[in-house]
Amino acid sequence: MDEKAPGTSGMSATKYVNSPSIVEATVQVSEVPMFDQKATKKLLRKLDWRLIPFMSLIYLLCFLDRTNIGNARLDSLEQDLRLQGLQYNDCLAILFPFYIAAEIPSNMMMKRLRPSVWLTFIMVAWSACMIAQGFVRSYSGLMATRVFLGVFEGEFFPGVNYYAYWAIYDYPATANFLTDKERDEVERRLTADRGHLSDDFDVKYVWQALADWKIYVFMLICMAGFAPIYSFSLFLPTIVKGMGYSANNAQLMSVPPYVCACVFTIGASWLADRVRQRGDFLLGFQLVAILGFALLAASGNATVQYTGTVFAAIEILSSENFGGAKLTRFGGTV
Numbered sequence: 484m485d486e487k488a489p490g491t492s493g494m495s496a497t498k499y500v501n502s503p504s505i506v507e508a509t510v511q512v513s514e515v516p517m518f519d520q521k522a523t524k525k526l527l528r529k530l531d532w533r534l535i536p537f538m539s540l541i542y543l544l545c546f547l548d549r550t551n552i553g554n555a556r557l558d559s560l561e562q563d564l565r566l567q568g569l570q571y572n573d574c575l576a577i578l579f580p581f582y583i584a585a586e587i588p589s590n591m592m593m594k595r596l597r598p599s600v601w602l603t604f605i606m607v608a609w610s611a612c613m614i615a616q617g618f619v620r621s622y623s624g625l626m627a628t629r630v631f632l633g634v635f636e637g638e639f640f641p642g643v644n645y646y647a648y649w650a651i652y653d654y655p656a657t658a659n660f661l662t663d664k665e666r667d668e669v670e671r672r673l674t675a676d677r678g679h680l681s682d683d684f685d686v687k688y689v690w691q692a693l694a695d696w697k698i699y700v701f702m703l704i705c706m707a708g709f710a711p712i713y714s715f716s717l718f719l720p721t722i723v724k725g726m727g728y729s730a731n732n733a734q735l736m737s738v739p740p741y742v743c744a745c746v747f748t749i750g751a752s753w754l755a756d757r758v759r760q761r762g763d764f765l766l767g768f769q770l771v772a773i774l775g776f777a778l779l780a781a782s783g784n785a786t787v788q789y790t791g792t793v794f795a796a797i798e799i800l801s802s803e804n805f806g807g808a809k810l811t812r813f814g815g816t817v
Contacts, residue, residue, distance in 0.1 A: 518668050526665055533660060541606070545636055548613050549578065550716040552629075554737070557720050557730040566622055574625050575717050581633035589638030591684060598654075599647040602639065609635035708803045715799050722792065726785040736789065740796035748801040765802055772798035 518526060552560070552575065561571055593601050609632055616628040647657075655661065655669040692698055719740065724733035755764045775794030778787050 518664075523668075526668060529660075529665075530669070542640075545609070545639055546716075548609065548632065549636060550713070553717040553720045554734055557724055557733055564619065564622055564625060570622050574622070574629050575713075577626055578629045578633035578636075579713075581630050582637035585634045585637035586640065592638075594684065597647075602647075605635045605638045609639070711799045712803055715795060719792065719796075722779075723789070726788050728785075740793045741800070743793050744796040744800040747797045751801055768798045768802045772802075 556571065560566070566574075589601070589605070612628050612632040612635060616625065616632070619625045619628055655666050655673070658666065658669075661669065720733055720737045723736050724730060726733075728736055751764050751768075755761045771794050775791045775796075775798060778791030778794065782788055782791070
C-alpha cells in the first residue's frame with residue numbers, strides 16, 4: 484500500500500496510493516509541525532541566509548539587464564542606431580510579450596531537467612543576448628536582441644528560487660547543508676503550503692486555470708503593478724536629464740531614488756510584519772505616490788521634481804513587494 488520516494492527520508496517521503504482516506508490522513512499529519520517555534524525560526528533563518536543573498540544579486544542583475552537601455556538612451560543610443568519616432572518605445576515594449584510567454588514553458592522544462600541545469604543555461608543565454616546587444620547597428624538588430632532577452636529572462640523569474648548549480652541546491656532532498664530532520668521539515672512545509680495541488684502536468688490543469696476568474700483578477704493587478712515599475716525604470720534617466728542635468732550627472736542622479744526605495748521597502752516590510760497589517764501600509768504608500776507625482780507634474784523647479792521622483796520610487800517599488808506577498812497569501816486561500 485505504500486512506497487518510498489527515492490532520495491528522501493522520513494514521514495514526508497511516504498506515498499500512499501489507491502486509498503483516499505489514507506491520503507487525507509497523510510496530508511493532515513504532514514500539516515503538523517515537526518519543529519517548535521524556536522527551531523522553525525532557526526531553520527527559516529538558515530534557509531534565508533543560504534538563498535536570499537545570491538538570489539537577490541542574480542535578480543538585481545537580471546532587472547538591470549532589462550532596464551539599462553534607459554541609461555543607454557542618454558549616451559546617444561537613438562542617434563547611433565538612427566531610431567525615429569516611436570522606434571525606441573517599440574524596442575522597450577517588444578521584450579514583454581515574449582517575457583510573459585516564456586514563463587510557463589520554462590517551468591515545464593524544469594520538470595524535465597534539473598532546475599540547476601535549466602536555469603544555468605538561460606542565464607548564460609541572456610548574458611549572450613546582452614553582449615550581442617552591444618554590437619547592434621540598427622533598429623532591427625536592437626529589436627531582435629530585446630526579443631531574445633525577453634525570452635530568456637522570462638524563463639528565469641518563475642523558477643528563480645530553484646537555482647542550484649553551485650550556490651544553491653535543486654530540491655530540499657539534495658540540499659546537503661540541511662540535516663535529515665531539517666529536510667523533512669522543509670518538505671512538510673512545502674506540502675502543507677501546496678495542499679492538494681499536483682506536481683504533474685496535465686492539459687486539464689491548463690483549462691482549469693483558464694476558467695478560473697482569480698487568474699484574470701491577479702493578471703490585471705500584476706499589470707497595474709508592473710506597468711509603473713518598468714515605466715519608471717526605463718524612463719527615469721530621461722526624466723532626470725529633462726530637469727537640466729547633463730547626461731553623466733543624470734546617470735548618477737538616477738541611483739538615489741532606488742536606494743531610498745530599497746530602505747523603505749525593507750523597513751516597511753519589517754514593520755508591517757511586526758504589526759501584521761500590510762494593507763494599511765499599501766494604502767499609505769498610495770498617498771506617497773500622489774505626493775510624488777504631484778511634485779513632478781506641478782513644479783518646474785528641478786529640486787522639487789527630483790524630490791517627486793524619490794517619493795514615486797518609494798511607492799512604486801515598495802507597493803509591488805507588499806502587493807506581491809499579499810496576493811500570494813490571498814491566492815492560496817480563495
